[in-house]
Amino acid sequence: MLVILCALVAVGFMLTRAAAGANRALRLRDAAAWYETGEHRLADGQIEPAIRALRRATAINRDNRAYWLALASGLAADHQDDAARQVLLSVRAASPEDPEVNVRLARLEARQDDLAGAVRYYQNAVYGSWSGDKADTRRQVRIELIRYLLDQQQRGRALSELLVLSGNLPDDVKSQTEAGQLFLEAGDARRGLDHFRQALQIDPKNAAALAGAGEAAFEVGDYPSAQRYLRAVKSASSHVVDLLAVADFVLTRDPLRPGLSLRQRQERVMVGFRRALEALDECASKQPGNSGALESLRTEAGALEPDLAFERVRRTPETIDSGLNLIYRIEQRTAETCGHGTAFDRALLLIGRRYETERQ
Amino acid sequence: MMSPGSSLQQLRLREHQLFLALTIVVGILAGLSAVLFTVAIDWMTRLFFGLDPSMMRLFVVPVTVSLVTGALLAWVFPDVRGSGVPQTEAAYHLHNGVIPGRVPLGKFITGVLCIGSGHSMGREGPSVQIGAGLASLVGRWVPLSAARVKDLVPVGAAGALAAAFNTPVAAVLFALEEIIGDMNATLLGSTVVASVASVVVERSILGNEPLFRVPAYHLQHPIELLAYAALGIVGGAVSLAFYKSLLSARRLFMALPSWTRVWQPAVGGLFIGGLLVFSPQVMGVGYEYVDLALNGGLVFKTMMLLCVLKLVATTVSYSSGNAGGIFAPSLYIGAMAGGAVGTIVHRLAPGQTADAGAYALVGMGTLFAGIIRAPMTSVFMIFEITQDYQILVPLMVANLLSFLISRRFQPVPVYHALLQQDHVHLPSAATRVAPTSWTAADVMGPDMNFVSPDTSVQSLWEKSDGNGTSAFLVGTPERLVGLVTAQQLAAAMESGRCSNPIDSLLDPEIVHAHPDHRSETVLDRLAQSGGVLPVLSRDDAQRVVGVVTFADIMRFMRTRRAANANGARTLLEHATASMSRASHPQSGS
Numbered sequence: 016m017l018v019i020l021c022a023l024v025a026v027g028f029m030l031t032r033a034a035a036g037a038n039r040a041l042r043l044r045d046a047a048a049w050y051e052t053g054e055h056r057l058a059d060g061q062i063e064p065a066i067r068a069l070r071r072a073t074a075i076n077r078d079n080r081a082y083w084l085a086l087a088s089g090l091a092a093d094h095q096d097d098a099a100r101q102v103l104l105s106v107r108a109a110s111p112e113d114p115e116v117n118v119r120l121a122r123l124e125a126r127q128d129d130l131a132g133a134v135r136y137y138q139n140a141v142y143g144s145w146s147g148d149k150a151d152t153r154r155q156v157r158i159e160l161i162r163y164l165l166d167q168q169q170r171g172r173a174l175s176e177l178l179v180l181s182g183n184l185p186d187d188v189k190s191q192t193e194a195g196q197l198f199l200e201a202g203d204a205r206r207g208l209d210h211f212r213q214a215l216q217i218d219p220k221n222a223a224a225l226a227g228a229g230e231a232a233f234e235v236g237d238y239p240s241a242q243r244y245l246r247a248v249k250s251a252s253s254h255v256v257d258l259l260a261v262a263d264f265v266l267t268r269d270p271l272r273p274g275l276s277l278r279q280r281q282e283r284v285m286v287g288f289r290r291a292l293e294a295l296d297e298c299a300s301k302q303p304g305n306s307g308a309l310e311s312l313r314t315e316a317g318a319l320e321p322d323l324a325f326e327r328v329r330r331t332p333e334t335i336d337s338g339l340n341l342i343y344r345i346e347q348r349t350a351e352t353c354g355h356g357t358a359f360d361r362a363l364l365l366i367g368r369r370y371e372t373e374r375q
Numbered sequence: 376m377m378s379p380g381s382s383l384q385q386l387r388l389r390e391h392q393l394f395l396a397l398t399i400v401v402g403i404l405a406g407l408s409a410v411l412f413t414v415a416i417d418w419m420t421r422l423f424f425g426l427d428p429s430m431m432r433l434f435v436v437p438v439t440v441s442l443v444t445g446a447l448l449a450w451v452f453p454d455v456r457g458s459g460v461p462q463t464e465a466a467y468h469l470h471n472g473v474i475p476g477r478v479p480l481g482k483f484i485t486g487v488l489c490i491g492s493g494h495s496m497g498r499e500g501p502s503v504q505i506g507a508g509l510a511s512l513v514g515r516w517v518p519l520s521a522a523r524v525k526d527l528v529p530v531g532a533a534g535a536l537a538a539a540f541n542t543p544v545a546a547v548l549f550a551l552e553e554i555i556g557d558m559n560a561t562l563l564g565s566t567v568v569a570s571v572a573s574v575v576v577e578r579s580i581l582g583n584e585p586l587f588r589v590p591a592y593h594l595q596h597p598i599e600l601l602a603y604a605a606l607g608i609v610g611g612a613v614s615l616a617f618y619k620s621l622l623s624a625r626r627l628f629m630a631l632p633s634w635t636r637v638w639q640p641a642v643g644g645l646f647i648g649g650l651l652v653f654s655p656q657v658m659g660v661g662y663e664y665v666d667l668a669l670n671g672g673l674v675f676k677t678m679m680l681l682c683v684l685k686l687v688a689t690t691v692s693y694s695s696g697n698a699g700g701i702f703a704p705s706l707y708i709g710a711m712a713g714g715a716v717g718t719i720v721h722r723l724a725p726g727q728t729a730d731a732g733a734y735a736l737v738g739m740g741t742l743f744a745g746i747i748r749a750p751m752t753s754v755f756m757i758f759e760i761t762q763d764y765q766i767l768v769p770l771m772v773a774n775l776l777s778f779l780i781s782r783r784f785q786p787v788p789v790y791h792a793l794l795q796q797d798h799v800h801l802p803s804a805a806t807r808v809a810p811t812s813w814t815a816a817d818v819m820g821p822d823m824n825f826v827s828p829d830t831s832v833q834s835l836w837e838k839s840d841g842n843g844t845s846a847f848l849v850g851t852p853e854r855l856v857g858l859v860t861a862q863q864l865a866a867a868m869e870s871g872r873c874s875n876p877i878d879s880l881l882d883p884e885i886v887h888a889h890p891d892h893r894s895e896t897v898l899d900r901l902a903q904s905g906g907v908l909p910v911l912s913r914d915d916a917q918r919v920v921g922v923v924t925f926a927d928i929m930r931f932m933r934t935r936r937a938a939n940a941n942g943a944r945t946l947l948e949h950a951t952a953s954m955s956r957a958s959h960p961q962s963g964s
Contacts, residue, residue, distance in 0.1 A: 016516070016517050017517075024400055024404060024407070027407045028403070031407045031410050031411050031414075031580060034411060034414050034415075035410060035581055038414045038417050038418060041421065045421070048426055049426070070667065071663075074663035077584065078584075098671055101671040101730075101732075104590075108591070
């Protein structure tokens with residue numbers, strides 16, 4: 016009896032297993048069909064039906080990571096951030112080092128202004144287990160992290176990531192230019208200039224690299240290089256044109272440029288002084304409420320102006336310094352009160368700032 | 376030569392070993408049947424509804440299929456309606472574990488059709504009945520002794536539930552707590568073996584995938600226990616609502632003429648079809664929506680709506696006589712109610728409380744404890760699903776409150792109440808456990824005098840005056856309508872209601888005993904009955920199997936005393952003979 020029973024059980028097991036296997040295959044097919052529907056709906060912007068379809072897909076086949084990620088995308092597109100996070104966290108529970116899941120989580124956290132969470136997930140993604148051919152993707156994620164940090168005014172942390180990025184860059188124009196731009200945005204123009212120069216070694220006429228190199232050189236105060244790079248940019252943007260104009264003014268109007276005679280210096284100071292007074296008047300007319308501070312500068316300028324005549328400068332060359340200092344203070348004040356003026360105004364500000372720095 | 380005693384002992388030993396082997400076989404069979412049942416429901420659902428059913432299909436399928444199942448349930452398999460758990464309990468306690476072979480087959484077919492066609496019912500109850508039925512069949516086929524056949528029934532039930540719900544420990548507890556009704560049962564080992572065998576089979580076929588994806592659980596703050604207590608109270612209230620509506624709706628359907636029984640499932644199908652058009656989420660078992668609630672995939676309004684709709688849908692599906700259980704629906708309703716409570720709580724105190732998913736999880740256990748009234752099973756079931764120790768305390772708090780509220784307002788557990796509606800009265804735990812000096816079956820007499828319900832008070836009064844009877848049974852031996860006492864007759868005569876029929880005097884609650892009731896209960900109820908206590912069958916509580924009067928008890932006591940005296944004399948003679956043999960060993964046998 017027992018033997019017959021065992022034989023029956025064995026047959027039953029085989030049959031049940033076959034039935035369950037066939038059923039599983041059908042279910043997987045159903046899940047795939049739902050997934051396909053969901054993806055189409057998502058692509059068509061029909062978010063709610065897409066979510067419904069993708070939920071069905073994930074309910075039938077829980078093991079398919081792609082279904083879950085698609086569902087998370089749908090939920091995020093529908094601004095159901097908490098639900099999307101829940102889905103991603105459940106996928107992440109199975110594979111905590113999954114970079115794609117971590118990146119998506121980071122984006123969700125970033126969208127919710129959770130800096131710490133976003134950085135944690137970005138770093139998990141960057142240091143996650145990328146397969147061999149995904150090095151470029153890893154770099155892109157790091158760049159995404161750097162951009163996010165820059166957006167959040169986290170320049171120091173962005174620079175740390177940039178330094179790591181800098182050491183792992185391929186030798187191509189696009190990557191070097193991108194790194195240079197990021198360094199520039201992070202406030203490290205010198206390193207930025209290095210990357211732009213590397214890019215230009217590969218492609219000397221690359222417009223983006225030339226513009227970047229010009230801007231970086233401008234930022235580090237190397238105006239001749241800036242002028243050279245910026246002039247070489249073909250079909251330049253307004254920003255480049257603007258920078259070039261400022262660089263031109265700095266180079267042509269700087270009274271402290273080596274090799275100038277005292278008369279030339281006095282003339283450049285006088286030109287700058289007059290422009291500064293014009294800027295002061297323009298600003299005072301635009302912002303009558305701030306006329307007190309501007310008026311005192313005007314009075315000071317009135318008192319100094321006779322001393323800037325060549326005869327007096329020749330007797331007391333230090334007056335050049337006083338003139339430069341006043342120009343700088345006027346430009347600084349008008350920039351603070353009325354915003355940046357002309358390219359010449361900005362050039363005067365840069366000249367004054369450098370002079371003040373050197374003097375200190 | 377082997378003595379008869381030792382051969383009997385060997386026979387028992389062999390049966391014990393055979394029983395152990397059969398425990399494993401039954402566990403595997405129950406597991407296979409549960410897996411096959413699940414797969415068949417899947418297939419049937421796909422066949423009936425396809426991938427993305429139209430509204431018309433959602434409406435038509437339940438009605439049409441219910442016409443077929445209605446005919447099957449009325450004419451071919453009349454004993455497989457509903458869950459299957461109460462029927463299994465009745466088979467275990469009242470029929471020595473005998474479950475006819477057509478029951479598991481019928482339950483499988485009708486269960487697949489009913490649940491596959493969208494009725495809001497669970498697959499666990501039917502799986503239990505199928506598993507228990509197969510166990511009973513195997514036990515009788517081998518054959519085992521009647522007692523062993525009975526023992527196999529909870530073993531099969533545990534195996535089936537373990538595979539159907541993928542929770543082996545909870546299945547064992549369910550078999551002990553619900554089917555056997557005794558947590559100290561000697562069958563613990565057998566149910567564990569069957570449960571393990573069944574789960575091994577189930578996992579080897581379906582894989583070790585849990586039934587639900589459960590988020591990591593954390594008690595955020597000790598004060599959160601108050602929120603779980605609130606969930607327990609809500610769970611208790613929802614359990615009561617489900618309980619009351621289920622029994623009331625079923626009573627309504629049962630009150631309809633018997634010829635309507637064949638159409639009743641279709642009436643349920645019509646209602647469910649309409650509901651599915653509006654809310655297909657309540658279709659069938661519905662675990663995918665439970666999963667969504669557990670993982671934050673449903674908003675508050677949806678969960679509230681689904682909680683109410685599932686309650687209504689299950690009430691209609693079950694009470695209209697379809698084949699399917701209330702195990703899964705209670706978990707579904709619990710998850711929705713818990714999720715809704717969790718959403719409110721989390722909105723009020725986001726820092727101190729967990730997400731709604733955690734409450735949905737505890738809610739499942741809470742409703743189960745309130746509806747099914749198996750508190751240990753409910754705690755271990757959720758514990759097994761989560762495999763997280765941290766959930767135990769909140770779960771116990773919520774479950775206990777729900778259980779207490781439900782028990783306070785509805786003392787009879789739902790499965791027992793369903794059986795009572797079918798006039799089946801299961802023995803209480805007290806009746807089952809302790810040995811007694813005598814039972815109603817020992818003392819009851821066969822002399823039963825019935826009077827017709829339309830007999831007038833006057834004529835019965837005259838009759839009682841003549842023969843000195845203190846109470847009369849009203850109705851027939853097959854259908855007892857009530858009991859009327861001499862005092863009631865006297866009171867009616869005094870108030871001038873002489874010509875009234877006696878059924879106007881009848882109390883709706885008939886004081887009665889069952890054959891296994893102990894002496895204390897019999898004496899207590901005899902005192903209440905006015906001197907004539909009807910003894911009713913447990914599996915048909917309208918059928919009178921005997922009557923107990925004080926005279927019957929006196930007669931029984933005299934007989935037993937005489938028998939005891941004879942027994943003592945026999946014992947004395949036997950002892951004397953033995954001593955005599957001992958002092959004269961050569962004097963033959």
